[in-house]
Amino acid sequence: MAKTVKNIYRAINAHKLRFLTIALVIAIGITSFNGMITAFVHMTRTYDQAFEDHNMASFTMQTANPGGSGEDAWIDYANLTKFLNEFQEQEPRVKAYELRIVHNTVFEIRGIRQNGQIVAMSTQDSGGNYRDQPDVNGYKIISGTPFPELSRYQNVCLVEAHLAEYWKLDPQEFIAIGDTSIPFEIVGVIGSPEYLINQGSFADIMPSPRRFGVVFLPLKAAQSLLGVEGRVNEISVLLKEGLSKNSREKIANNLKLFLETNYDLKLSESVDIDNQASYWLLRLDIEEAREFGIVLPIIILGMAMGGLYVLLGRMVVAERKDIGVAQALGYDRKTIILQYLGISMAIAVVGTIIGTILGLLFLSYFSPFYVDMLTIPFTPEVTIEWPIVIVGVIIGLLTGLVGGYFPVRGSIQALPAESLRFDPSLHITSGKIPLIERILNKFKIRPKVTGLRLPIRNFFRSKRRTFSSVFAIVVSVSLISMAFGMMESMDRSLTFYYDVSEDWDLRIDFSEIPTNASQIARTIKQKVAGVTDITYHLLSGAIVTSSESTQGKQVSLVGMNDSNGYLGHTFDFEAGDWNPDGIVLSVPVAEGLNVGLNDEVKLELPRLTKLVSTTPLRAHFELVNITFQINGIIDEFNGLVAFVGLDHLVEVSNFPGEPANTILLKIENPTPERLELIREEIKANYSYNIRNIATKAEQRGELLDLLDLLYNIIYIVAIFAVLLSCAIIYNTIYINLQEQQREIATLLTIGTSNRKLIRNVTVENTVITLLGTVFGLILGWIMLWFFMRVILDMEFFRIKLFISNNTIFTSFILTYIGVLITQFFPLRSALNLNLAEATKERVV
Amino acid sequence: MSLEGIVTLENVNRVYHMGDHEIHALKDISLSLETGKLVVVLGPSGSGKTTLLNVLGAIDKCDGKITVNDLEITRLGKKQLTKYRRKKCGFIFQFFNLLPVYNALENVEYAIELATNLSRKEVTERATEYLRKVGLFEKRFHFPSQLSGGEQQRVAAARAMAKSPELLLCDEPTGELSVNEGKKVLTVIQNMVKERSDVLTILVTHNQKIAAIGDTIVRLRSGEVDSIEEQTPIPAEQLSW
Structure with a gap:
């Protein structure tokens, strides 16, 4: 045994650099495995803990028309409290509930308006005592303080971390909220498990803190701001731990039935925690990290295995005579295999040790790196995950075992004499003229023997x-x-x-939908110098379904005038063509719904039922299902998008006038300076309830x-x-x-x-x-x-x-x-x- | 005495360092050898015979002075030494050392093409001629893996001679061969010596019997010249060992 170890040492020492490079490859594989898989575990655990620590709601349920102003939009807080207490007595699995206002509105920060959401909850518990955290959907104070005890009537707010980070907002600063721009003082910056990922509306393909922010308000202040004193529009319910999704949904349905039947309330469908956008998106992201953590090391270690196989395969060929001599001297097959396997295992051990050490050293960087990239305000707790380390070690050693065993086994001949007669230099030579040379010869091309013929051979x-x-x-x-x-x-x-596809230079997004889009477009084109072309569209969220699939796809539905001259999009049709009476789907949507050209799909979209005001557009909506025929399928960058004729969309949506939420401008000579000037001019002179003007x-x-x-x-x-x-x-x-x-x-x-x-x-x-x-x-x-x-x-x-x-x-x-x-x-x-x-x- | 057509060694020493030990492979060797002869360097293992061959072939360094037909090779630089080996030396190695990717003809062509400015056609003609001389015309397109050891060594002999060297250096050419194959190889070498009076052939062996084919026998012992004997060579076919 000692001799075998000595031989292994000698062999490794003779080719140390070559072996080290393979060991390095194994080390990289093990490092990435340890780092990435552990990061996945850290993140999953941290966020599960965050959801648990902050009592993330098991489900939420909003009023039937949470954005509106009618009876179906708001519920009396005191009554709802009574109803829920009653329900809680019947359903002991309800641990706690929170009555909130969740309302989309407009913020003005440093003179710039943007869309956002206010989330408001009471600063008092059911007994009327001050509390610094709600019972459900709590938050983590990152800087500043929670709402102070006497703040419930004050205009103070807590800003969600993404928004605060984007605008560099600190406590004591002010943010104006709502159409009337009421100033609210920031008392703290918070991280919320509800908003781990900045999400925005599902119609917004690029949710960013600039386009969508969240601000938490004391309930009374929010009610006062929105003119809905004593009312709320959302119920968040925390159930006891360990309930399945089925059980949760059953309780949610029971609650809905209870409130609608007994108290004539109108509620929308509940949203389970698994379907909560932030929760779901985060799962997707960390799942991605896990898949990377598995696939990348597999590729790297596969290559290391291949490298070992080649290295040892060629080494045993070169040393076959020695193997023959060893056999002739009485070494058994097992001992010889053990010796070469020892070499590959030694390489694997070195690689695994280096990889494990590096993996542990970099552990404190991997998880925070992901978290930083995802801009999540909950820092994972970094701990060594021994099971992962052990699996890493096993994988590393297996790499050596598999990569080393097969070439060695194949090289040992049954008879030592065969090995002794073996000439390795002839073994690596087929003794044939290669085909390519024979072909060249046919064309009378014969490289010189001292020239190219040698490298070719x-x-x-x-x-x-x-x-x-x-x-x-x-x-x-x-x-x-x-x-x-x-x-x-x-x-x-x-x-x-x-x-290529987007042909605009400036894009104007409105806070509220104007109903005179063509007039606004005409005015801007006539009065703002340099605007050469202008188009507008209406963007709506919609769920597309088909009879061919059980799943629905949430899409950004764009209503546009005509494909010709439309600045927002140049179509790249994979099938079909534009037709304002039909619908154009993107490839992922069509594939997801298992539909093709000329098939029919149903769109669930909001239809206006009651007009409150036209400028800006304020209305009540209901969801309706409209059937569209697929006229075109496009393979576009935006995966979840669909296009329909503007008139058609306006008609089925029952919008008044000429609505649009985006105007697109083509500018002559669009240098950054010129775009800035035009932007300022439009902002200053043609406000039109503009939320944002962005350049491409x-x-x-x-x-x-x-x-x-x-x-x-x-x-x-x-x-x-x-x-x-x-x-x-x-x-x-x-x-x-x-x-x-x-x-x-x-x-x-x-x-x-x-x-x-x-x-x-x-x-x-x-x-x-x-x-x-x-x-x-x-x-x-x-x-x-x-x-x-x-x-x-x-x-x-x-x-x-x-x-x-x-x-x-x-x-x-x-x-x-x-x-x-x-x-x-x-x-x-x-x-x-x-x-x-x-x-x-x-x-x- | 004129040095034309003569290979001389003056006070040639070669010392190998093996850790703390010094091994004197060649000790103060002085020799003068004439072209047109087959010189057999004879000696037991470790006597320095291969080292002598190596320093003559400029594949090993030494102290002292070696002159080959007026060219003092011990003063040459690396590039000139390469040129010297290319143009003036023919090597026959113990292990044949043919290029396995080339067939017999190509192996011979390689050496000719490297050493001469002949046209491609002339190179092939000469290579073919030499393979015919060593009795391998029929197997000229065979690769080394398709040839026996003796045949490989005869190809190596053709390769060494076809470029018309001034020195033909043979290092234990029969060491890996059977008696019959060895005799064939030695016959080839002997025939070449007869044909070419401008070539000095040095054959290193430890086999006393093989020494009988030489015109001169240089006996080495522990790195020193023990004796130099002139003799009438006997044909290689008559040897047996």
Whole structure:
């Protein structure tokens, strides 16, 4: 045993750099596994804890028309308290409830208006005593204080962290809320489990703190602000722990039935905690982190396994005579296998130890990194997850076991004599003229024996050698092209969306829908210099369903005048065409609903039932189902979008006048300075209840902020890709040259110049790189598809997969540079060989 | 005495350092060898015979002075040494050292193409001619893996001679071969020596019997020249060992 250990040590010591590179690859795999999976566990645990600590509602239920002003919009607080207490007596699983106001409104911060939501709850408990946290849907004070005891009639507020962060709001500052811009003093900044992800309305594809913010108010102050004294519009219910979704929904339905039947209240359907937007989006995000944490190490460790297989496979071929001698001397098969397996296991152990240590060291960075990217105000508690560490160690060791066992087992012959007769240099030579050379010969092209013929022959000298050489390049090119392709696909989709598809320069969003859109558009076009074209659309949220699918898709439904000249969108039809009487769906929606061209879909959208005021538009709505025929399917960046004719939408929605919530302007010579001037002019002279005027660059910037996490993940993949590529290429080229050591020595001895030798090796490696690049790009494309369509399965953004010529070229060049750099070291040692010894030596 | 056509070694020393130990592989060797002859360097293992061959072939360094037909190779730089090996030396190695990716003809062509400015056609013609001489014309398109050890060594001999070297250096050329194959290889070498009076052939062996094919026998012992004997060579076919 001691001798076996000694032999293992000697073998490793002789090839330490090569073994170290494989160990490094294993280390990277284990580091990413530990870091990413642990981050997933940390985040899941932290947010579960946050939801529990802050008593996140098991379900919420709003009034039938929570945004309106009629009887179905508000419920008396005192009565509702009585009703709920009554229900709670019947249903002991109700732990607590909270009666709140949740209302969409407008904020004005530092002179700029934006959409937002106020959430209001009482600062007193049921006994009338002051409390600093509500019973349900509590929050975490990040800075400042909770509502003070005497604040219930004061205009004070707590600002949700995303909004505070975006505007850099601090306690003691003021924020104006509502149409009449009533100032509220900020007393604190809070993190809320309800708003872990900034969500906005589902019609808003880019929820950002600038477009949507949340502010918490004392209930009385909110009632006063909205003119609904003594009333609320939402019930949040906390149930006892451990109830299934079915049980929760059953209790919610019972409550609804109880309140509607006994007290004639009108309520909307309840929203279960699992369907709560923030909860659901967060699950998606951290699930993404987990999938990455599994897939990325699988790829890396798979490559490490491949590297070990190649390395040991070629090592045992080179040492087959020694194996034969050992067998002849009486070593049994098991001992020999154990010795080589010991080498691969030693590499795996080193890699696993380094990876585990690095994983533990970086643990405190992985989870906060994700959290930071997701801008979540709850910091995960970083702890070592020993089960994950143990699984990591097992995976690392398995990599060594699998990568080492098979090549060793195959190399041991039943008869030692066979091994003793074995010539490794002949083993790596097929002894045939390669097909390509035979084809060239047909065309009378015969490279010189001292010229290109040698690298060509070397390249094709054995299938195993060619395969492992090309494998290294394929790994490199595929990883690099995939990483670059990811960035490029996103960039290109964004560029296409903003530069080609969207043809506007300035976009005006209204706080409240005006009903004279064409007049506003006409006025702006006539009076604002530089506006060359103008269009407007009406955006509405809708749920699309079909008879072909049980699931519905929430979409942004855009009502527009005509596809020709519409600044908001240039259609890229995958099927069909624009027809104002039908509907155009995006590919994910059509696929999700399992529908195609000319099929019918139903849209659930709000229909106006009672008009309160026209300017701005204030009305009561009901949800109606309208059938549309699919006239077109588009593969667009916005995944969840649908287009219908404006007139049609206005008609089915029963809107008065000419409603629009967005006007799009085309500007002549749209330099940033000019856009700024026009923006200021419109703001100053044509207020029209404008919420926001954005340039395309600003909107694009918001989107990029939203995609920040994805970009950072891609950068990490790119760094891993380059590291892995260097390690694997170095190993392969080193082995290639080592195997040819006696041949190189012979060539030098018979007078081949160093220059010619370098040229031959470089030509051979260039051919390898070129061929590997072709397969690498194919694999890169498959991996890109896998990552973008399977791992990062986003229907919000439809990213068209794209690998540009630049990326193809860059992948080749980067790999080629890697090849040239890595060939330098083994080549240098080959050129400095002791020819006297090397010409007598067997291959390594 | 004129140095034309003569290989001389003057006070040649080669010391290997093995850790703290110094091994004197060659001790103050001085020799003068004439072209057109087959010189057999004989000696037991560790006597320095291969080292002597290596320093003559400029694949190992040494102290002292070695001159090959007026060219003092011990003063040459790396590039000039490469040129020297390319143009003036032919090597026959113990382990044949053919390029496994090339067939017999291509192996010979490689050396000719490297050393001469002949056209492609002429290179092929000459390579074919030499393979015919060593009896391998029929197997000229065979790869090393398809040849026996003796055949490989005969290809190596053709490769070494086809470029018309001034020095033919043979290091235990029969060491890996059977008697019959060895005799064939030695016959090839002997025939080449007869044909080419401008070539000095040095054959290193530990086999006393093989020494009988040489015109001169240089006996080495512990890195020193023990004796130099002139003799009438006997044909290799008549050898047995």
